[in-house]
Amino acid sequence: xxxxxxxxxxxxFRTPREDAPVDLEAHLSRxxxxxxVKGLFFADLIATVSGRxxxxxVAAHAGLPARRYLPFFDYxxxxxxxxxxxxxxxxxxxxxxGAALRRLGRMAFPAFMxxxxxRLMFELAAPRLEDALSRAPQAYAVISNAGTVEYVRSSARxxxxxxxxxxGFLESYQVGIVEGVCAHxxxxxxxxxxxxxxxxxxxxxxx
Numbered sequence: 001x002x003x004x005x006x007x008x009x010x011x012x013f014r015t016p017r018e019d020a021p022v023d024l025e026a027h028l029s030r031x032x033x034x035x036x037v038k039g040l041f042f043a044d045l046i047a048t049v050s051g052r053x054x055x056x057x058v059a060a061h062a063g064l065p066a067r068r069y070l071p072f073f074d075y076x077x078x079x080x081x082x083x084x085x086x087x088x089x090x091x092x093x094x095x096x097x098g099a100a101l102r103r104l105g106r107m108a109f110p111a112f113m114x115x116x117x118x119r120l121m122f123e124l125a126a127p128r129l130e131d132a133l134s135r136a137p138q139a140y141a142v143i144s145n146a147g148t149v150e151y152v153r154s155s156a157r158x159x160x161x162x163x164x165x166x167x168g169f170l171e172s173y174q175v176g177i178v179e180g181v182c183a184h185x186x187x188x189x190x191x192x193x194x195x196x197x198x199x200x201x202x203x204x205x206x207x
Contacts, residue, residue, distance in 0.1 A: 011194030013204050020098035020171040023198075024085050028078055030167040030199050035077035035146035039069035042083060044111040045104070049087050062086035071115060077146045077168075084173060098172040105169075105176020109184060117142055129185035129207055133159050144168075147199060158206040167199035178203050 042059075046069070049058040060066070062082045069075060088100035112118035121139055126132040133151060140149040147166030153159050161178065168174055171193055182189040188207065195201035 011196070011202060013192040013194045013202075016102075016171050016175045016191065016193045018099050018102070019096040020102075022085070022097045022101060022169060022172055024081060026198055027081055027167040027169065030197075031078055031081070031146060032165075033078075035144065036074035037077050037080040037144045037146070038071065038142070039073045039075050040071035040115055041108065041111060041143070042069035042075060042080065043071065044107075044114075045083060045087050048107065049090055053090055056090065058087050058090055059083060061090065072117075074145075077144060080144075081168070084169070098169075101169050101172035102176040102179070105173040105178075106180040106183070108173075108177045109180035112139070112143070113184070129182060129189065129205075130159065132181055132185060133161065133205060136161050152202075154204065158204060160202045160204045162202045163200060165199050170195060170199070170201050170203070175203060178205060182207075 046059055049056060062079075062085070064079050064083060067075075084101060084104055085097065088097060088104050092100035092103055113122060118139075121135055121142075122132055126135055130153075134153075136151050137149050146168060148164040149166065150162040150164070151159060152162055161174075163170055163174065175191060175193060178191055182191070182205065190206040192204040192206075193201060194204070
């Protein structure tokens with residue numbers, strides 16, 4: 001069992017807000033200029049939007065340059081943040097930006113599981129939810145170099161995913177990712193969050 005991270009013991013955990021405010025420019029200002037994300041997430045989200053809103057080029061709508069996104073090539077994380085916001089607002093125009101990003105986040109784990117790396121990391125080696133959660137640092141390291149992610153086993157039936165220097169919509173998109181992981185393993189988990197800043201905080205999962 002991993003020892004509790006000192007930063008998680010003093011944080012106040014609460015239920016994530018469905019209408020969590022999302023300031024794109026504030027996130028971009030905190031992002032390392034060389035932060036990247038793998039192309040498979042760009043390609044999957046563009047294809048999803050195209051399938052639901054035929055004729056819309058969501059990448060152009062987000063102000064991104066015209067390019068082909070190859071699954072395991074690296075692309076600017078700033079473009080990824082812009083694309084997520086644009087896609088969220090196109091796919092879910094009647095709800096808040098935070099709620100829309102959270103819904104997008106739920107799609108990320110299924111998309112990763114369609115890749116060879118995702119299947120090797122989770123399908124074969126993580127038969128239980130707690131096994132999958134423990135692999136979060138490795139998964140995030142494969143996907144992106146934007147900040148640091150740690151796994152902390154906080155009790156026998158709870159664990160924290162700790163984000164440091166990771167301005168990636170923690171209370172919306174990242175909570176959605178965790179919800180997608182939990183749903184894949186049968187659901188029933190309780191999710192809480194504690195934030196220090198836009199890019200620093202912890203998501204706690206109890207099962």
